[in-house]
Amino acid sequence: MTSNTSPQGSDDGGTTLPPLVEPAAELTKDEVARYSRHLIIPDVGMAGQKRLKNAKVLVIGAGGLGSPALLYLAAAGVGTLGIVEFDEVDESNLHRQIIHGQSDLGRSKAESARDSIAEVNPFVKVNLHQTNLTSDNALDIFADYDLILDGTDNFATRYLVNDAAVLQGKPYVWGSIFRFEGQASVFWDAYGPNYRDLYPEPPPPGMVPSCAEGGVLGVLCASIGSIMVNEAIKLITGIGETLLGRLMIYDALEMSYRTVKIRKDPNADKVTELIDYETFCGVVSDDAQQAAADSTITPLELKDKFDSDQKFELIDVREPHEYDIVHIEGAKLIPKDRILSGEALAELPQDRQIVLHCKSGGRSAEALSALHKAGFSDAVHVGGGVLGWANQVDQSLPTY
Numbered sequence: 001m002t003s004n005t006s007p008q009g010s011d012d013g014g015t016t017l018p019p020l021v022e023p024a025a026e027l028t029k030d031e032v033a034r035y036s037r038h039l040i041i042p043d044v045g046m047a048g049q050k051r052l053k054n055a056k057v058l059v060i061g062a063g064g065l066g067s068p069a070l071l072y073l074a075a076a077g078v079g080t081l082g083i084v085e086f087d088e089v090d091e092s093n094l095h096r097q098i099i100h101g102q103s104d105l106g107r108s109k110a111e112s113a114r115d116s117i118a119e120v121n122p123f124v125k126v127n128l129h130q131t132n133l134t135s136d137n138a139l140d141i142f143a144d145y146d147l148i149l150d151g152t153d154n155f156a157t158r159y160l161v162n163d164a165a166v167l168q169g170k171p172y173v174w175g176s177i178f179r180f181e182g183q184a185s186v187f188w189d190a191y192g193p194n195y196r197d198l199y200p201e202p203p204p205p206g207m208v209p210s211c212a213e214g215g216v217l218g219v220l221c222a223s224i225g226s227i228m229v230n231e232a233i234k235l236i237t238g239i240g241e242t243l244l245g246r247l248m249i250y251d252a253l254e255m256s257y258r259t260v261k262i263r264k265d266p267n268a269d270k271v272t273e274l275i276d277y278e279t280f281c282g283v284v285s286d287d288a289q290q291a292a293a294d295s296t297i298t299p300l301e302l303k304d305k306f307d308s309d310q311k312f313e314l315i316d317v318r319e320p321h322e323y324d325i326v327h328i329e330g331a332k333l334i335p336k337d338r339i340l341s342g343e344a345l346a347e348l349p350q351d352r353q354i355v356l357h358c359k360s361g362g363r364s365a366e367a368l369s370a371l372h373k374a375g376f377s378d379a380v381h382v383g384g385g386v387l388g389w390a391n392q393v394d395q396s397l398p399t400y
């Protein structure tokens, strides 16, 4: 998912920090052999590798960013890794979530990640937290770790991770990806800015498409995930200059990157407690929720409409390239933004009911709210969208 706004600023260098973790007492003979190419880098050396061994890193999400991050943290010799993940491996994950493979389809992502880590480095202890990270469990889970790495894809979890890290005085490595662009930074309220200094407010619901809606180049996950691990290693060992106070922006199409300064906002409200982040981020806007409350039909009800020869107009509000992947026979494509701007209203028939759908129901709910306001009071949308149709009505269709 991409970021809230385009940050402005100039870069004037990174931040050197004290090592986060004390060194472990010793490395075994096998560990010395395994990490020998690290040990002969003077900046890392025995002390740095022992710090990695003693480090406890919590990774939220074993998806696009979490996959390369977990593999490289494990390979680097981070002694304890925690994984927070509730989801299962889906076929559409495999082009980028390289910690999972074909035989893991349908398995718990957390368990699949644990098994891959054991292959990469059996010296790593892995703790599984097979749950959704929420305001109720975040502080308990974070308590056992030195450093948090956020590999998730939604704003509610990002603000939650930030606030829990602030409350516990812990550093937090953050990354985000969308199509060909990636961003990364380090937040540590005790020494510099936190995520809220960069993005004080979440974007309006529906304004920033997710990777599931907009797509992502698989290899971008490796580029940004490995930069996040690089930051984690520097924080743990105290070497180099971190991205604390800087935002790195990477463009894989242009093959360019830049960093901009992030300033701590002296007037920002202090984080004092965890809140309801779904509401804070308005995952679906109030207007859309209200519009959808009385005007949602199921994919099976849409099929009944087709079967009973009812007069209605089915409008697909996704983007043209999504329509090319899969669409419902008879649906007319009018992308959501053309409805929200009012531009497409004149194209809509007045003599029949309008039925909207998108991929899974979020965008069509936003468009539905606009249609109700424009006077199309009997318009409805299809909960579950084209994915629901493909799962419940026409299983021959592909999903994406």
Ligand SMILES: Nc1ncnc2c1ncn2[C@@H]1O[C@H](COP(=O)(O)OP(=O)(O)OP(=O)(O)O)[C@@H](O)[C@H]1O
Binding pocket: 001, 060, 061, 062, 063, 064, 065, 084, 085, 086, 087, 092, 093, 097, 109, 131, 132, 133, 134, 151, 152, 153, 154, 157, 210, 211, 212
């Ligand atoms: N609050 C949360 N707690 C635990 N895991 C989370 C939370 N929010 C997101 N995740 C996980 O973070 C991962 C993010 O991965 P990614 O951005 O590649 O998206 P995805 O959900 O796997 O795929 P897609 O968005 O294409 O369906 C997912 O595996 C998701 O389950």
